[in-house]
Amino acid sequence: DGYSVVFVGRPNAGKSSLVNALLGTGRMIVSHEPGTTRDTVEEVVDLGGVAFVLTDTAGLRRTTSAAEREAISRTREKAAGADILVGVFDRSVALSDEDRQLLEELARRPSLVAVNKCDLPAHWSAPELKWPGAAAAIVETSARTGAGCDRLAACLVELVAGETAVQRETPAISRVRHRVALENATDRLRAAIELMHVHGDRAPELVAVELRAAITELAGITEPLDNEEVLDKIFSQFCIGK
Ligand SMILES: Nc1nc2c(ncn2[C@@H]2O[C@H](COP(=O)(O)OP(=O)(O)OP(=O)(O)O)[C@@H](O)[C@H]2O)c(=O)[nH]1
Ligand SMILES: [Mg+2]
Structure with missing residues (x-):
């Protein structure tokens, strides 16, 4: 149901705040006390058309x-099960051993680095992370002002845009619009099959209506198709309506 993105980092780094910023909500509880989040919380979001x-x-x-x-x-x-990890690091406090350990872990996975709290005076700068991954994977953010949050979202989309970047066991139907279209097309095809069961070959025009609707749904995913042309092809092969 979309690429799983897991936010990790030290307590108080701003993980919950960043997730809220990307969701555009106050869904996650945020507080100045380290150790605020005690349970993993998941939310689906559409970023640039990708779920x-x-x-x-x-x-x-x-x-x-x-x-x-x-x-x-x-x-x-x-x-461990995430498609993508987002490591969140607080730039307003010194880097710790835990931070460095996390960086090593991130380098082995499809991941992004969020250098957060960039609205506050900096204790260190991005090059100090000695990030062994691609340079483009570092994004400076402020969950407080929203700075860099759009870019973080864009980087997530970019990461999954190349299918090779993230390995999945099943092909990901990531665009929400595409998934809806496929579900609708499936419904229409089921209806067509049901009609054929009920009416045999006595109601081809009813079946054709469902097939046409399924094609329209699928056509919305690929480039616009000429429905008449596709229908002509289908009907010439299956002799429906003749
Ligand atoms: N100035 C500033 N404060 C921030 C920023 N992001 C988060 N904070 C503050 O930092 C504190 C911790 O934020 P959280 O989002 O709760 O941090 P967390 O990483 O989820 O922390 P835990 O749930 O304890 O692991 C809160 O007081 C936030 O308001 C930021 O970009 N700038
Ligand atoms: Mg939290």
Whole structure:
């Protein structure tokens, strides 16, 4: 149902705030206390016509709290299954060992780096990340002002645009519009089959109406098709209506 994008990073880096910025909502709970998010939360969003499932997660850190440890293990589980990871780093505080560890992990996966809180005075700059991945994968953001959030969305879309960038087991029907069109076309084809079961070959015009509708749906996905031409072809082969 869309590419899964999992936001990971240290507590307080701004993961929930960034997810909210991309969703355009206040869905995720945000607070100044590190360890605010205790459960993974998923939301579907359409970015530039592509469906993504954004997952907000509990911040990664060493902790003595059993509940937080459980939350962190869920974060790791989610991250392992993600199509794309977005590592969120707080530029207004010093980089930590956890940050560097996360960077190494990100480099092995399809991922983006969000250098967040860029509205605040900087403690370090992007080159200090020594990011081993592609340079284009670093985006400076401010979840507070919204700066860079459009670019983060555009980078996500770009990452999935090349099918080779992200490996999936099943072909992804990522454009929401395409998925709806395919579902509609499927419904119409089912209706056509049902009509043939009920009426045999006595009501070809009813079947044709459903087929025409299915073609119109599919034509919306590819370049505009000449329906008459397609119908002529189909009818010449199946002798419907003759
Ligand atoms: N100035 C500034 N503050 C931000 C920005 N992004 C987040 N914050 C603030 O940083 C604090 C933490 O934000 P959260 O989004 O809750 O951080 P988180 O990474 O989800 O934290 P955990 O859920 O604890 O892991 C909140 O007080 C936010 O308002 C930003 O870009 N600029
Ligand atoms: Mg959070």
